[in-house]
Amino acid sequence: MSSPSSHVGPVVGVVGAGQLARMMQQAAIPLGLELRVLANSPDESAAKVIVDTRLGDYRDLSVLREFAAGCDAVTFDHEHVPTEHIKAMAAEGLQVHPGADALVHAQDKAEMRRRLTEIGVPCPAWRTVETAADVAEFAAQNGWPVVLKAVRGGYDGRGVWVCDDEDEAATVVATGVPLLAEAFVPFERELAVLVARSPHGQGVSYPVVETVQENGICVEVLAPAPGLDAEVAAQAQRIALKIADELGVTGLLAVEMFETRSGGARSESASSEAATNTAGLVVNELAMRPHNSGHWTIEGARTSQFEQHLRAVLDLPLGSPSMAAPYVVMANLLGGDDPDIFKRYEHVMAHDPGVKVHFYGKEVRKGRKIGHVTALGADLDDVRARARHAAVYLTTGEYT
Amino acid sequence: MSSPSSHVGPVVGVVGAGQLARMMQQAAIPLGLELRVLANSPDESAAKVIVDTRLGDYRDLSVLREFAAGCDAVTFDHEHVPTEHIKAMAAEGLQVHPGADALVHAQDKAEMRRRLTEIGVPCPAWRTVETAADVAEFAAQNGWPVVLKAVRGGYDGRGVWVCDDEDEAATVVATGVPLLAEAFVPFERELAVLVARSPHGQGVSYPVVETVQENGICVEVLAPAPGLDAEVAAQAQRIALKIADELGVTGLLAVEMFETRSGGARSESASSEAATNTAGLVVNELAMRPHNSGHWTIEGARTSQFEQHLRAVLDLPLGSPSMAAPYVVMANLLGGDDPDIFKRYEHVMAHDPGVKVHFYGKEVRKGRKIGHVTALGADLDDVRARARHAAVYLTTGEYT
Known part of the structure; x- marks a missing residue:
């Protein structure tokens, strides 16, 4: 890690100025880092607490290039920066974390499903669909309801539709949004595992948490997930660390999972072997940044997720993820x-x-x-x- | 607490842009406060992390007035703002914490000794001195060495001279600095108690800590003070809370104390009643702001001293001072x-x-x-x- 002469500490550029970038500043201050943020407006959450706030459009490569000049590392508050821009920045020698080849799996749900299936991570049955007939065909194999998801851009329940029949599916298909169909997972509860991985390959996992959602929005996180079987917890952490490693994630990776009674979307018909393999866990979503399911770490863990992310993107040794209270x-x-x-x-x-x-x-x-x-x-x-x-x-x- | 229309949260002005103001920003971010800081230069510690940094001379009342306009409360990173300026600001209706009548006891060591003696707080024997003969007269009663202290402006061992004889005292007197003479306290160790008091009178005390000094500079703080007798600890907290209350401190007050074998500078000759009264504690110095002896609270207490100070100066309910680890x-x-x-x-x-x-x-x-x-x-x-x-x-x- 170099210390540029014009700054006392390293400079980390954060594209996006929402609350995640704001909370990174809380971690950057003691670390002696200087954050630079790319905001849409000076009124944004992080722009109010970061001195080096630049205004510009993250969809414009020339804006990104100018923003990144002089940064020791560049990272993100959100996952909307075009993949090709991230590739272009990395090709010019900038340290961008996570990189495009990893981040695409958090940007594109079809890419995510393809890759997770390839590396043997438990997923619900899935396929991309273009027509209501495609959805009906998928339902014939996997049953209704079918979960339709926008391949790109959804969050906090937006871009997700649970369809009970072909008519409902037709309405969603009619929006013209590229879609992924997934089997509905009859889960017991939702879990999340937050891991960090640094460019040189060090990985750590926070304890597995339970997330409670209302209307598709996370309202409560319980750490650690109450009453979770120790072997299932270890398996969840192994899955998350494996994804981080196989996808080459740098920085944080949040893996949202369903805990099912016996594992998998088709658990009723699953063989006992399959149930053991998936340990009752099905991966739902990925995020490659600090995540709402990790906000508890600010006071609740020795190293907050925001500090951990900054350490990871600068390729510094990672901090202890252990809990500060039971x-x-x-x-x-x-x-x-x-x-x-x-x-x-x-x-x-x-x-x-x-x-x-x-x-x-x-x-x-x-x-x-x-x-x-x-x-x-x-x-x-x-x-x-x-x-x-x-x-x-x-x-x-x-x-x- | 009002929420001005031009800001989402309250605005706190901090005069001075050193590391204490910098660490206040770490606490202000989650509290949703906006800090404004008065700096000498944009390169100062806090100026690098606070967006609303204003440059100006804190010794100039017109600068202070302009700085304070629109702040919900004004507080300090250091104790060097002239007392009369603080009085003028308060007279104009500004919420300045601590107020001049309290702060003078941290600015002027003679005022501090006068007042602490008046309210019955254990102090070393003391008097103001103008000549080497004054010092010798004091030594004749209290013995050598005599500790000479600049009445105003000393910190981190600067402005303190331990004199073994009249010649050494004469050298210090010759500097022309107004001086306080104190009996040398043969202490076992140094303790510090950090308390907070809000304008409406709520007070809390952090656990008593041991401070380890080298060359007059604090190098290490142990929380809680190892092996400290529970009654002595409670007495130390009572003394600090009493000082905060009697002096009308608003914000934080750090009370540096000596722990002596039996209490008081003249402990060898003290009556057992006097020893009981002082419980082995002698007050050394006061500071009215976040203090080096409280930096451990950032991770080590449920409420950091920086958060506590901001809550106190805004007259918000105070946070828990309990420890986050043994x-x-x-x-x-x-x-x-x-x-x-x-x-x-x-x-x-x-x-x-x-x-x-x-x-x-x-x-x-x-x-x-x-x-x-x-x-x-x-x-x-x-x-x-x-x-x-x-x-x-x-x-x-x-x-x-």
Whole structure:
């Protein structure tokens, strides 16, 4: 790692100025790094806390080139930078992490399914579809409902449709969006595994967490996943580390998984051998950046996911992912009807001096992720109740 | 707490842009606050990480007024702002914390001794002195050595002279600096208590820590102070909270104390009643801001001192000061002979994935405080060895 003469520490460029880049700054300050961020507007979440904020369009290669000049590494707040631009930057000798060959698997769900299937990672049955007839054909083999997903661009429940019949599928196909069909997985719960991998190949895994979703949006994360069988947990971590390694991920990789009763979308008909192979786990989605399922690590782990990501993209040795308390619960803060969240802030702080509120510097809009809260301790029920109370009160003013 | 329409969260102005303001930004990000900092130069530690950096001279009231306009609260990175300027700002309705009437006790050591004596806080014998004869007269009552201190402006061992005789005292007096004479306290070790007090009067105390000094500079902090008698610890916290309350401190107050065998500078001749009254504790110095003895709280306490200070100056409910691990050790990083500290960074990270390195974004200069390291765990000797190893290796490249 070099220390350019014009800066005291290394410079990391972050494309995108949302809350992930904002939380990276919290980690960059003690690390002595200087962050540079590419924002669309000076009002964005990270632009408010990063001095070297540049404005520009990440879809423009010349903007990216100018932005990256002088950075020791370039990374991302989101997964929308065109693959060919990332390739062009790497070809010019820039350290871009994750690289295009890895990132494409987080950008393109069909590429992701192809590759995961190739390396033997448990996936639901899947195929790309172009017509409602394709979907019906897939359903004939795998049953309804069929999950249709936009191959590119979906997140937080957007770009995902659960179709119960061919008519519903036809409506989705009619949007013209390139689609992937997946068998519906009758899961017990959703898990996530966050791993980091550095360019020289060091890998670490955080404990497996349970994620609780409402309307396709993660509302709560429980760390570690309560009551998870130790062997299943180890298997989940092995799967995530294997994906990171096989895909050549540099930086963080979040692997969202379904925990099923016996493993696999067609578990009822699966042989006991197949059930053992998949250990009750089916991979749902990948993200290659700090992830909502890892926000608990800021207080809850020795190394936050944001610090870990910065260490990984600079090819520094990775930090300890061990937990700072027996249980950590994170609850997302979604905007409610009343925009003046600060007037409820004092009550939450007075009620629970140990809860941590994280605001993203965003104006409150109904349903928008504007922050999160974290609680930790030795009693899961208590910790969960504390996090929920704070999140619900901040959003609605209701006392739970 | 109001939320001005032009900002999403409250705005806190910090006068001074050193590492304390820099570390406040790490706390301000999740709190959703916007920091504004008054710097001497854009290269200063905090100016590199705070977007709203204003340049100007804190000794100029018109500069301070313009800086403070629109801030929900104003606080300080250092104690050098003239008392009369703080009074003028408060008279104009600005929320300035700590206020002038409190801060003067951290700015003026004679004022501090006068007031602490008045409220019955254990101090060494003291008097202000103008001539070497004054010092000799004081020594005739209290013995040599006599500690001479600049009434204003000293820190990190500067402005403190331990004089063994009248000749040495005469040399110090000749500098023309207004002086305070104090009896030399034959202490066992140095302790520090960090407390927070908010304008509406809520107070909290962090656990008592031991500070280890070399050449008048704090090099290591052990939290909690190992083997400290529980009653002495409680007494130390009561003394610090009493000082905060009596002096009307708003924000943080660090109270540096000597632990003596039986309490007081003249402990050999003290009555057993006096020894009981002082519980083996003598107050040495006060600081009214985040303090080096509290850097361990960033990872080591549920609420860091920087978050606590921001909460206090905004009159928000205070956070939990409880420890995040049984033992936490902080070691300061002083600049060594080799300025390229980053080349040793990787080795420290690889050696100990759990140690936390904090850089202040400062160029390395010999003897300059450029950062600190923190280790935590259940075994004090191990934790201490880890922190020391990291600090020594980063400074010198020597493997301890």
